[in-house]
């Protein structure tokens with residue numbers, strides 16, 4: 648896919664798993680550093696960058712519920728896991744010379760700020776990276792939905808979902824050698840064909856707010872920079 652014009656403001660969704668690299672859990676500092684550098688490179692090109700990070704590398708409510716925990720409490724742990732990832736990324740970006748604020752969906756006084764869309768837009772305009780953490784603040788939601796919600800609230804031009812594969816395929820490319828990557832899809836096609844790009848709530852949110860989504864491989868060299876420059880990369884989903 649290619650972009651017609653360079654986006655002014657993007658929201659990048661990183662899964663928690665993307666941060667753990669080859670480890671089974673936790674955060675790989677090498678990966679963190681690499682992602683942090685890419686974010687600052689894109690910013691240096693004049694693009695404002697907001698981030699939503701998942702927490703699946705630490706806890707997921709559904710997994711904790713399957714192990715016997717109350718789902719609401721499990722989801723609360725999941726949301727707090729996203730805050731830990733966000734703080735790690737904030738530290739990394741600052742050590743690389745950038746400025747970064749973490750805004751959470753609930754008050755965590757003394758640690759982060761409460762999310763405020765208007766204030767977040769101001770910080771982005773000031774050249775700061777803004778990490779929106781703790782998901783939507785509600786159980787039974789995902790950070791994909793939080794990413795689409797925050798992207799719309801922040802008036803982002805593009806939502807970028809970093810995955811481990813280089814886009815959306817007709818079928819699972821790890822299992823089927825004949826799987827073909829889509830360069831372009833509509834949200835309705837992705838929803839009807841149940842392509843499993845993002846959860847349904849997130850897809851509908853993007854569709855109804857005409858927010859384009861690009862699904863790409865974060866680990867392809869300089870992928871983020873290439874996308875905002877308009878180079879062909881990943882799959883673009885639009886209305």
Ligand code: UDP
Pocket residue numbers: 661662663664700701702703704706707708709721722723724725726727728729781782783784785786787788789790791793
């Ligand atoms: N979560 C939640 N509400 C939200 C976002 C996340 O309860 O709005 C919890 C949920 O338990 C989820 C966990 O936080 O499993 C981590 O988020 P997610 O699974 O989306 O992370 P990712 O798969 O992107 O690493």
